Amino acid sequence: MRIAQVAPLYESVPPKLYGGTERVISYLTEELVRQGHKVTLFASGDSVTKARLISSCPNSLRLDKDCKDTLAHHIFMLEQVYKHASEFDIIHFHIDYIHFPLFRRSNTPHLSTLHGRLDIKDIFPLYKEFREVPLVSISNAQRKPLQGVNWVGTVYHGLPKDLYKFKARHGKYLAFLGRISPEKRPDRAIKIAQVVGMPLKIAAKVDKADKEYFETVIRPLLKNPYVEFIGEISEKEKNDFLGNAYALLFPIDWPEPFGLVMIEALACGTPVIAWRCGSVPEVIKDGINGFIVDSLKQAVKAVKEVRKLSRKNCRKTFEARFTASRMANDYLCIYEKLLREREPLLKAV
Structure with a gap:
């Protein structure tokens, strides 16, 4: 054709x-x-x-x-x-x-x-x-x-299929990957890390349109000892960033059309904790390859439950559907x- x-x-x-x-x-x-x-x-x-x-x-x-x-x-x-x-x-x-x-x-x-x-x-x-x-x-x-x-x-x-390598072991930090913007809610990710007492690594770009939001809302939060802001990363860096994470946080506050980062995490075997918005219920199977939550309290509970999830099932979901x-x-x-x-x-x- x-x-x-x-x-x-x-x-x-x-x-x-x-x-x-x-x-x-x-x-x-x-x-x-x-x-x-x-x-x-x-x-x-x-x-x-x-x-x-x-x-x-x-x-x-x-x-x-x-x-x-x-x-x-x-x-x-x-x-x-x-x-x-x-x-x-x-x-x-x-x-x-x-x-x-x-x-x-x-x-x-x-x-x-x-x-x-x-x-x-x-x-x-x-x-x-x-x-x-x-x-x-x-x-x-x-x-x-x-x-x-x-x-x-x-x-x-x-x-x-072979873009990301499966990582069998849970990492020791939470990951946030994508873009710093109000609808992506990095502030929620930081709050979750603070409450559960687990390191959070943020790999994200800051567009011109979101620079004020970053400077006034997010930058002050980066002083939190649990947070490491890495900035924008390349495709080659994603496998280690996502694969070595304990879980991906996807705390969005908008009707996400798809959310590519979710399947990138699943390809590495990393579970996803995501807010119930937009496409999330179509990608994440609650209790199988991650957790779907509606509040900060539920997200904190989900972090504590992630270890019970099979990273092999996360990878299988990717191979079967994405x-x-x-x-x-x-x-x-x-x-x-x-x-x-x-x-x-x-x-x-």
């Missing part, structure tokens, strides 16, 4: 540091190539892939100090995709809705995976207007706010379904 993958340009594919969406696109692209498909990746020029790479900017935009207008680069990329559209059997977009007006008028089948939150009133009229566009959610919880659109499937994220090969196969089923539905239309022309 001739497949185009269209990525955001803010991070490279895969990203150098933080970047969940771009990391997933990389895993999907490389798995499709491995399975023998002819894949073209539209992404920043510093991306690394075995697919054909077409770039509209030399470097990813988040770390490019010379970039002042990110939209310009994305518009240029869309023109490139449109010019090449006839070369593909299907085009798979990962850039929200910016391509909708142009590709409504394209003859090439396409679909869009939505990677962000959808409980934003501003987007409702837009999706109502483009209700025919085939959409894929990354959890069933993610799609709940957006009704009356063309959902064609839910595909959970996946990681290469590998890149499973993700790619799910998408291929959707691609084939969309192409079959298009055949009668082509014959009628």
Whole structure:
């Protein structure tokens, strides 16, 4: 199959540091190539892939100090995709809705995976207007706010099976990995560590938008003797960081669309303690590969119960449900379904 993958340009594919969406696109692209498909990746020029790479900017935009207008680069990329559209059997977009007006008028089948939150009133009229566009959610919880659109499937994220090595022994510290922001609630993680008296290691980036929150709310809490702030870490550092942890804390306070860090932890064999928000109940099986909680009190109790969980079961959950090969196969089923539905239309022309 001739497949185009269209990525955001803010991070490279895969990203150098933080970047969940771009990391997933990389895993999907490389798995499709491995399975023998002819894949073209539209992404920043510093991306690394075995697919054909077409770039509209030399470097990813988040770390490019010379970039002042990110939209310009994305518009240029869309023109490139449109010019090449006839070369593909299907085009798979990962850039929200910016391509909708142009590709409504394209003859090439396409679909869009939505990677962000959808409980934003501003987007409702837009999706109502483009209700025919085939959409894929990354959890069933993610799609709940957006009704009356063309959902064609839910595909959970996946990681290469051998990306993370299983660590059989429980570590001695709690881990928080991702991004410092109010909705991720690192303050909750710090409070949990303080109450249970266990070290907490925080590996997280601080975006410009969250710098004030970090300085005013989180930095004062880092004086806590139980807390070690590491900062943003690379993909290579994650295995040891997560695998050597006692448990991953995922104390979110927002409708998380998926939460890639949860399956990264499970791949290492590390249980997850997560708040009951968004996709969490679809990823974590309470009492099997972690605990789902609704309060600080429950989270503290869960920390004390983690040792009873089997780290082998955590890894088994990952292998059964969250590998890149499973993700790619799910998408291929959707691609084939969309192409079959298009055949009668082509014959009628």
